[in-house]
Amino acid sequence: xxxxxxxIRKESDGSISFGNYELAAKSxxxxxxxxxxxxxxxxxxxxxKLEKNGSFVYESVPGTTVLGxxxxxxxxxxxxxxxxxxxxxxxxxxxxxxxxxxNGKDAGTIKTNLGGKLSLSAQFDDSHHVDVVIKKA
Numbered sequence: 001x002x003x004x005x006x007x008i009r010k011e012s013d014g015s016i017s018f019g020n021y022e023l024a025a026k027s028x029x030x031x032x033x034x035x036x037x038x039x040x041x042x043x044x045x046x047x048x049k050l051e052k053n054g055s056f057v058y059e060s061v062p063g064t065t066v067l068g069x070x071x072x073x074x075x076x077x078x079x080x081x082x083x084x085x086x087x088x089x090x091x092x093x094x095x096x097x098x099x100x101x102x103n104g105k106d107a108g109t110i111k112t113n114l115g116g117k118l119s120l121s122a123q124f125d126d127s128h129h130v131d132v133v134i135k136k137a
Contacts, residue, residue, distance in 0.1 A: 002065060002067065002081065003019070003020040003021065003022050003065045003081075004017050004018055004019055004020055004065055004067075005020065006029075007019070007020060007027060007028070007029040007041050007043060008029050008032045008039060008041045008050075010034055011068055013068065013070075014035070014070070015068040015069055015070040015078075016034055016039065016068075016069050017065070017066060017067045017068060017069065018039075018041045018043070018048070018050055018065075018066050018069070019041065019043045019048040019050075019060075019063060019064055019065040019066050020043050020044070020048075020063070020065060021043070021044075021045055021048065021062065021063035021064050021065055021081070021082050021083060022045065023043060023044040023045060023063070024044065024045060025044060026042060026043075026044045027042070027043055027044060028040065028041060028042040028043070029041050037052050037053055038052070038053055038054075039051065039052055039057075040054075043063055044063055045062060045063050045083075046061070046062050046063055047059065047060065047061050047062065047063050048060045048063040048064050048065070048066070050066070050069075052071075055091060056091040056117070057071070057090065057091050058088070058089070058090050058091070059088070059089045059090075060080070060082070060086045060087065060088045060089075060122075061086065061087050062082065062083070062084055062086060063082070064080050064081060064082040064086050064088070064122070065080070065081045065082065066078050066079070066080050067079040067080070067081065074135055074136040075092065075098060075133070075134040075135040075136055076090065076092070076134050077131075077132065077133045077134070078131075078132055079129060079130070079131050079132070080122050080129070080130050080131075080132060081124070081128050081129045081130075082122070082124055082128060083124070083128065084124070085121060085122060085123045085124060086121070086122045086124075087119065087120075087121055088119065088120050088121070088122055088132075089117050089118070089119045090117070090118050090120075090134065091115075091116050091117055092112050092116050092117075092118055092134070093112060093116055093136070094112060094113070094114055094115065094116040095111065095112060095113070095114060095116075096111070096112050096116075096136060096137075097109050097110070097111045097112075097136070097137040098110055098111075098112065098118060098134050098135060098136055098137055099134070099135050099136075099137045100120055100132070100133070100134055101132070101133040101134075101135075102120075102122070102130055102131070102132055103130055103131050104131070107120065109137050118134065120132070
């Protein structure tokens with residue numbers, strides 16, 4: 001299992017990775033600049049949160065590590081790791097339908113609420129890693 005020791009980092013493919021679910025105390029990093037945007041991450045074993053330009057992007061309870069987060073006009077994709085199953089909420093377009101794929105398997109279609117939030121569960125198996133793809137339906 002991999003955690004992001006520096007809390008947030010740029011990846012060579014243009015994505016970002018963030019979060020450290022192994023931390024016992026809250027840690028945060030502000031003003032992380034990536035491709036013209038400013039990110040803020042808060043993370044520890046109980047929760048992981050990411051904001052982009054002051055807007056909500058990601059939250060998990062308990063805390064997780066997100067690897068290779070890529071945000072596009074029609075959704076997002078990322079790998080997520082953690083110790084226990086996690087409730088994940090992401091920020092997308094308001095009142096839009098999105099198709100969810102978890103580890104390559106169809107997990108259904110979910111409509112975002114008025115705030116654009118979509119929630120899903122990540123059930124970690126022995127590898128403690130789940131790949132998530134969220135695309136506009």
